[in-house]
Amino acid sequence: MKGPWEERDGVLRYRTRGGVDLYRLPVRLFPELDGYVYLIVADSHRILVDAGSGLPESLADLRQGFETLRSRYGCPVGPADLTAILITHGHIDHFGGLSALRAETAAPVFIHELDRRVLTNYPERLITVAREIRAFLAQAGLSLERQSALLSLYLSMKSMFSSTSVEGLLAEGESLFGILQVIHTPGHCPGQVCLRLDEVLLTSDHVLAHTTPHQAPERITRYTGLGHYLESLRRTAALPGIALAFGGHEDPILDLYGRVAAIEAFHRQRLERVLEICREPRTIAEISRALFGRQYGYGVLLALLEAGAHVEYLYDRGYLQVVNLDQLEQEPEAPIRYRRL
Ligand SMILES: [Zn+2]
Ligand SMILES: [Zn+2]
Known part of the structure; x- marks a missing residue:
């Protein structure tokens, strides 16, 4: 895809109007899921946004991305040089790589407070959510056998991450390091945030270029649910002057406002369809x-x-x-x- 950025060996660079360099590093996350980790370089700041899934191919791609920064962009940044790691939300494809990264960096980790305990006590989140999922599946009409099969699949993720500390919080409206603005957009995940850098919005999984981001009922995890999500979409549409958006997966978004309207229309149609059914x-x-x-x-x-x-x-x-x-x-x-x- 072509756009107002340059791309070398798969790593994209965009310089914002304020002169901040944003690099997009491609990572394989799970066998059927690819995505991106971002690096923000401005003055003395070297800020990593998300950390990949932590699977070997994700870590290998991240290292390759750092190598491309050095060899193709003359930007020698490695894990040891990071000044902060921001996690956009508490889903494993965005934070799983923290376990390995932390062995190589002293950078503080930031996340929204509603997702903080996903990082600091990962088994707690999985096991408590699994209880709610079991009740949901029973009421949804699944047999005991199918409930158990789905729950064991869900709980099999327990061994994928060792809990870690959180040093800082990403709070709604806050300005970070003089270059980033935090916008809390709950729905896809309770602590989902978008990060604004001048005219650029990092939308993570709140807005994606092609897929409508996944939704789950709020009765399972508070601050998720379609009501919060649609409200967050409206708040995103009201942000002035976003010329370019980058998601946690898929292509850059050249018309964020159009994309937000399309996602909202998609959900309205799906709601109609449910009423029909x-x-x-x-x-x-x-x-x-x-x-x-x-x-x-x-x-x-x-x-x-x-x-x-x-x-x-x-x-x-x-x-x-x-x-x-x-x-x-x-x-x-x-x-x-x-x-x-
Ligand atoms: Zn997600
Ligand atoms: Zn994701």
């Missing part, structure tokens, strides 16, 4: 199947959570009703059936 009483598992077809492995959980986020949004706002109240009164564990009002 709920002309007859449906469980969340049935709604997920109607929306996404048959899914496999982790995809099953992602589809159920996405469907659940839309059902929750509609139910909370009075567009859906629960039709099997008598059954639920007798059997509190029974699946919930929703119908449009």
Whole structure:
């Protein structure tokens, strides 16, 4: 993709109007997920934004990126030179590489307070969230056997990260190091932040160029959910003067405002579609199947959570009703059936 930046050996560089150099380093994160780590260079600051997944290929790509900075851009920065590491949100594809990086740098780690404990006590977040997911899956209409299979897949991530300390917080509206502005955009993740550098916005997983970022119900993790997400999109659309945006995955975004409008329209359509599906009483598992077809492995959980986020949004706002109240009164564990009002 061409744009107002240069690219050498896969590493992109953009100089902002204020003279800050932003480098984008490509990393393989998981077998089917690629993304980016960013390095901000201004005066004495060497700020890494996100750390990759921590899998061997992600760490190898990060090292290769640093090597390209040195050999192709004459910018000799390695882990030991970093002055800060900012984690845009508490998802493992963005912070998993911290464990390995911290052995090589004394740079302080920053994250939004709503995701702080994901880093400082990773098993706590996984195990407490798993309890909520189990209740969600039961109410969504999955058999005990399928609940257990999905939960063990979810909990298998427990060994992927050793908890670490957090030295600083990314707080809404705060200006960091005189060059960055923090915008808290909860929805995709409770502590999701976007970072503004002059006319550039690092959107992380809040806004992506092609994919509509994944949503999950707020009943599982507070400050996620479609309501918060749509509010955050509106706040993003109201930021003045963003000429270029870079996400945590996928291409740069040349028209952020257009992209935000397209994502909002996409969710409005999906909400309409859920109402359509709920002309007859449906469980969340049935709604997920109607929306996404048959899914496999982790995809099953992602589809159920996405469907659940839309059902929750509609139910909370009075567009859906629960039709099997008598059954639920007798059997509190029974699946919930929703119908449009
Ligand atoms: Zn994410
Ligand atoms: Zn991501």
